[in-house]
Amino acid sequence: MAKIMVIGGGIAGAAAALGLHRAGFEVEVYEAHPDTGADIGAFLTLASNGMRALAQLDAAAAVAELGFPLTTMDVLDGSGEELAAMPLGESGHPLTRYRCLRRADLAATLRQEVLRRGVPIRHSARLVTVTEDRDGVTAAFADGSSARADLLVGADGLHSAVRGQLDAAAPRPDYAGQQVFYGYTTGYTGEAVPPSQARSERITMIRGSGAAFGYALSPAGETFWFARVPGPPADAEELAGTGADGWRERLLPLLRPDRTAAAEIVAATADRLMVTNALHLGPGTRWRGERTVLIGDAAHAASPATGQGASMALEDAVVLAKALREGGPGTAALEHYERLRRPRTELNAAVSARLTAGGTGPRTPVVAADRPTGTTAVDEELLRLLDWNTPLPTGS
Numbered sequence: 001m002a003k004i005m006v007i008g009g010g011i012a013g014a015a016a017a018l019g020l021h022r023a024g025f026e027v028e029v030y031e032a033h034p035d036t037g038a039d040i041g042a043f044l045t046l047a048s049n050g051m052r053a054l055a056q057l058d059a060a061a062a063v064a065e066l067g068f069p070l071t072t073m074d075v076l077d078g079s080g081e082e083l084a085a086m087p088l089g090e091s092g093h094p095l096t097r098y099r100c101l102r103r104a105d106l107a108a109t110l111r112q113e114v115l116r117r118g119v120p121i122r123h124s125a126r127l128v129t130v131t132e133d134r135d136g137v138t139a140a141f142a143d144g145s146s147a148r149a150d151l152l153v154g155a156d157g158l159h160s161a162v163r164g165q166l167d168a169a170a171p172r173p174d175y176a177g178q179q180v181f182y183g184y185t186t187g188y189t190g191e192a193v194p195p196s197q198a199r200s201e202r203i204t205m206i207r208g209s210g211a212a213f214g215y216a217l218s219p220a221g222e223t224f225w226f227a228r229v230p231g232p233p234a235d236a237e238e239l240a241g242t243g244a245d246g247w248r249e250r251l252l253p254l255l256r257p258d259r260t261a262a263a264e265i266v267a268a269t270a271d272r273l274m275v276t277n278a279l280h281l282g283p284g285t286r287w288r289g290e291r292t293v294l295i296g297d298a299a300h301a302a303s304p305a306t307g308q309g310a311s312m313a314l315e316d317a318v319v320l321a322k323a324l325r326e327g328g329p330g331t332a333a334l335e336h337y338e339r340l341r342r343p344r345t346e347l348n349a350a351v352s353a354r355l356t357a358g359g360t361g362p363r364t365p366v367v368a369a370d371r372p373t374g375t376t377a378v379d380e381e382l383l384r385l386l387d388w389n390t391p392l393p394t395g396s
Contacts, residue, residue, distance in 0.1 A: 001026050002329045005139060005149040007127050007162050009033075011103070012296030012313035013155035014110035017119050018057040019321030020153070022388070025329070029114060030125035030139070030147065032156070042182055042274070043224050045070060045203065046099045046106065048089030049382060050311030056318045056388045059113050060095040066109060067101025068218045069094070071201040078208040078258035088203070100203070100216050100224055106310065127156070130165035130292055137291035151329035152292045153320070155313075158279055160298035167286045175233045176278040176303035176356050181211075181251050182226040183244075187268030188217075188261070206262055210254030212305075213262040225265050227251060228305065228356070233277040244273040278303045280353065283346055288334045295320055300345035305355035308348050316341055318386050326392060340385065340392065 004020050006013045009031030020027045046063070054060040071091035075084040090096035114121060126142040130152060137152045154162025163170045206213040215225035229251070234242075242250075248266060255263035266273075280303045287294045296313030320337050327333030384390050 002151070003028075003149040004151045004153060004324075004329060005030060005137075005147055006153045006155055007139065008154070008156035008160075008296075008298070009107075009111060009121050009123075010155070010157060010296075011107050011110060011310050012157070012298070012317065013153075014107065014114050015053075015057060015059075015314050015317035016153050016155050016295055016320065017114045017121075018059060018110065018117070019317045020324065021114075021117055021119050022057065023321040023325035025324065027119050028147070028149075029119065029121040030127070030141070031121060031123050032126040032161075034124045042103045042276075043067075043101060043184075044103050044106070044310050045307045046101060047308060047311045048096045048098060049308075049379070049386075050314045051096050051099070052090075052383065052386055053311070053314035053318045055095055056386055057113075057314075059110060062109050062113060063101075063106060064094050064097075064099065066105050067099045068216075069201050070098040070100050070203050070216060072203075074202060074204045076204065076206045076260060078206070078260065080259045083207070091201075097201075100218070103310070127161040127165075130162060132289050132291045134290075150291070151324070154292060154294040154298045155296050156298055158281075158297045158301045160294065162292065163285065163294055163298050166289050166292055166294070171282050171285060173279040173281055173301060176280045176353070178228045178230050178278045178303070178356055179234055179275055180226060180228055180278050180304060181247060181266075181273065181275050182224075183266070183269040183273035185223050185225070185265060185269040185272070186221055187270070188223045188265045204261075206258070206260050208255060208258045208260060208262060210257065211251070211262070213255065213260070215261070215265055223265055223268075225262075225269075227255070227262070227266070228278065229254060234275060239275065239277075242275070244269070244271045247273055247275050278356065280349065283349065287338050287342070288331075290331055291329070293320065293334045293337065300342075300349055302345075302349040302352040303356045304352070306348055306352040308352070312345055312348055315344075315382075315386065318388070319392070322388070322392050336392065336394075344382075 003026040006016050006029045009029050017027050017029050073088050088098045129140045131138045136150050138148045140146045158173050203216040212228040281301045287299050295316040323333045323337040
């Protein structure tokens with residue numbers, strides 16, 4: 001049985017471990033952080049394509065217990081005028097609906113599934129070097145230990161150490177041109193009708209004059225929200241020292257000129273308000289070596305505008321596991337994986353960059369090209385690619 005080590009125990013790494021274990025490989029996960037990994041409280045929307053991928057890993061049911069479903073998206077301009085209303089993904093089944101959930105909860109649930117299936121996770125294993133040879137690959141860690149396997153999967157995120165080992169000249173993540181604010185509040189009461197009628201299973205996107213804003217009300221009455229604000233990046237001192245009150249006072253003047261709920265939601269948010277810089281990787285990142293391969297944000301991190309980061313990583317995990325199952329842990333299988341995945345992930349990155357660069361203009365039309373394939377309708381080609389029992393397509 002071939003042995004595969006996965007570097008990174010977050011969403012991409014845990015999903016890769018589930019897929020590789022199901023494909024029959026001996027797997028071990030190495031996580032740099034001493035406990036559950038770094039997370040600063042963000043939430044995400046997991047799209048139908050991501051839920052489809054989880055189903056192939058036998059993990060969709062566990063994840064469907066998290067957060068709450070989203071079945072509809074409204075798009076408003078700064079005056080509150082509706083620009084579009086559209087269904088989200090495949091809403092007809094609980095295991096294929098979009099879900100709004102905390103990133104940390106998703107990662108923790110996937111790690112629990114990894115451990116439940118007998119795959120070990122070693123914490124405090126910070127990668128230092130990767131050495132490939134004709135027979136396998138060796139990883140050396142900061143504590144002086146090392147591990148050897150037939151293949152190494154780099155699932156260690158945006159600031160991937162594995163990517164740097166694959167290519168010393170690999171591009172660093174770039175600032176995508178927006179700060180991302182996000183938070184949670186129970187203080188927003190919403191429209192003068194019950195939330196179950198007004199915003200049940202619905203996310204509202206506002207193309208405001210000063211920020212792109214989105215919010216969803218949970219069944220428990222908690223509002224999840226984010227704002228993408230164009231401008232220079234926040235420096236490390238600002239990110240560490242500003243605090244919720246300071247960020248709120250910076251954001252509110254951008255929202256108050258609009259006739260939408262955005263300013264009211266942010267004003268009602270107390271201490272659960274956070275900010276990060278949106279980062280992305282440019283095209284052309286090297287994905288693989290002879291015995292090493294990247295997945296998820298380590299390979300193709302996009303700015304958050306499309307909301308597809310986690311779903312793309314989950315797709316990667318399924319396709320990589322299938323490619324290695326069919327071709328073994330060698331160069332041909334890694335080439336096959338990259339050939340199948342790179343066009344779709346680069347499309348997502350390009351669409352997300354275009355949406356980010358488009359700023360907040362309220363007159364921007366909502367068009368199909370603004371959405372990656374498979375996010376708002378059933379994509380038959382993607383379903384065949386993800387289906388565990390369907391062989392991967394061959395050829396270029």
